Amino acid sequence: MxxxxxxxxxxxxxxxxxxxxxxxxxxxxxxxxxxxxxxxxxxxxxxxxxxxxxxxxxxxxxPVCVTPLEVIDKALEIASRPGVIFCSFGDMLRVPGTDRDLFQVRSEGGDVRVVYSPLDALRIARENPDREVVFFGIGFETTAPPNAMTVHQAAKHSIRNFSLLVSHVLVPPxxxxxxxxxxxxxxxxxxxxxxxxxxxxxxxxxxxxxxxxxxxxxxxxxxxxxxxxxxxxxxxxxxxxxxxxAYQRAVAAEGNPAARRMLQDVFEVTDRAWRGIGVIPGSGWRLSERYREYDAEHRFQVGSIATREPEACRSGEVLQGLLKPHECEAFGTTCTPRSPLGATMVSSEGACAAYYLYRRLELPAREKETSVV
Ligand code: SF4
Structure with a gap:
């Protein structure tokens, strides 16, 4: 190919x-x-x-790994509300919040749907004018342009029952x-x-x-x-x-000007918390004032959320490059992709999941004995 x-x-x-x-x-x-x-x-x-x-x-x-627990808990809260259709890419459904995940919300009757594009969520909003449709917009500068375009389209076509739960983060900060x-x-x-x-x-x-x-x-x-x-x-x-x-077949010095213009129109820079790392100043985007009515946090007024990370999970150190995944005591024992303690074991891009998929059988004897689950 x-x-x-x-x-x-x-x-x-x-x-x-x-x-x-x-x-x-x-x-x-x-x-x-x-x-x-x-x-x-x-x-x-x-x-x-x-x-x-x-x-x-x-x-x-x-992107899945650094989405802060507070935002995951807000997603769970919004998705649980009557009348809401909560749309997300599939990899967010198993990410653990403080005490459950989106799969559990769905099993308890919440209308949680997997989509393959934010525009699918906009279509669902058009088809269900009496429901509130929320798309979970997470990720780095790569996933932000289609989310920005979707909000722009919602405003252009006056689709007011659509909103975006935003947790975009930026690489340079x-x-x-x-x-x-x-x-x-x-x-x-x-x-x-x-x-x-x-x-x-x-x-x-x-x-x-x-x-x-x-x-x-x-x-x-x-x-x-x-x-x-x-x-x-x-x-x-x-x-x-x-x-x-070293990636000239895909990267021009100026990037993608059309996408950047769309981002500049729809988003503004804000401080963001990164899961396991903490708040990094100016490291994220939120919807700009002009599009604030499409902000799910603003629309649903989710109250203060008390979060609690599992004590055993050291994903913050993994994400900062201070610890290799298999050096975590829970790796492959109490934490596996089927039963993850942290987002780095859930996501297809998470380092813990990568080590589990490709390295767990190569680990030294102690880890090897406990890692095959
Ligand atoms: S192996 Fe599991 S518990 Fe350990 S850092 Fe990774 S996600 Fe967290």
Missing amino acids: KYIDEFQDPALAARLLDDIRATVTRPWALMEVCGGQTHSIIRHGLDQLLPEEIELIHGPGC AIEAIMQSPRCRVQGFLAAGHVCSVMGTGQYPELAERFGVPIVVTGFEPLDILEGVRRTVRQLERGEHRVEN
Whole structure:
């Protein structure tokens, strides 16, 4: 398949690995920002093929994982209300809130529906004018444009029984927060290619300069990731810290201007809490004043919510790259994809789920004994 098979070519991968081996002279810690990249790395064993000097630290770029517990609990509260049709992508249904998830709300009679596009939710709103239809709009800069377009369409066609529960987060402030953490070990970043395909690369040179780190825009196939690592290591070995685009087949420097205009029209920047990490200033979007009536939080006036994270879950450390998933005591024992304690075990992009899917049988003896559930 074009753009898939050709970027999984083993001979080319071997050449890139040879180049990396010939370049590296000392230990380097690189962070891949996106959960999709983490899955590709673990699935293809790329971290095991790299020279031992190179450590890949898994970053916080899993949208399901960083959606704060308070927002999950608000979704559960809204979805439980009579007359509401609550629409979401399927991966949010199993994410645990404080004491239940959306599957449980559905089993208790809530009208929770899986959709494949926010426009499906808008269609449901048109077809059910006497019901309130809410779409759960989460994710990074990648998923925000269709959500913005849907709200724009709702306003344009005066569909007033539609609203968006918004929890959008932004990558550059997260990179800034990671670099400012006293425990940070990251020396270079593989930036998320799909985020840059929307937003462009303009926000990164200032970060690279301020923190003295190379930032290489990287794709998701094995060759993309090895090329991202190769370029990052080459800069580090030369003492450079620039932004490079290693994903030119998808990313233009200016991103997608039409999508950016739509985002600017519909959203405004706000502080956001990241699950397991805390509030990062200016790290999210909410609906702008002009579209505030489509904001589900505003419409449903969900009261104060008391949240409670499971004590055993260390997903905050996993998301900051401070802990590998299998180092968590609950990994593969009390926490599995079927019975997850934290969102990083639920999402298809979560690091804990990636380790469970592809690594649990390779773990050292103690973990191996307890991980096969
Ligand atoms: S393995 Fe489970 S409990 Fe541990 S950090 Fe991951 S999601 Fe949380």
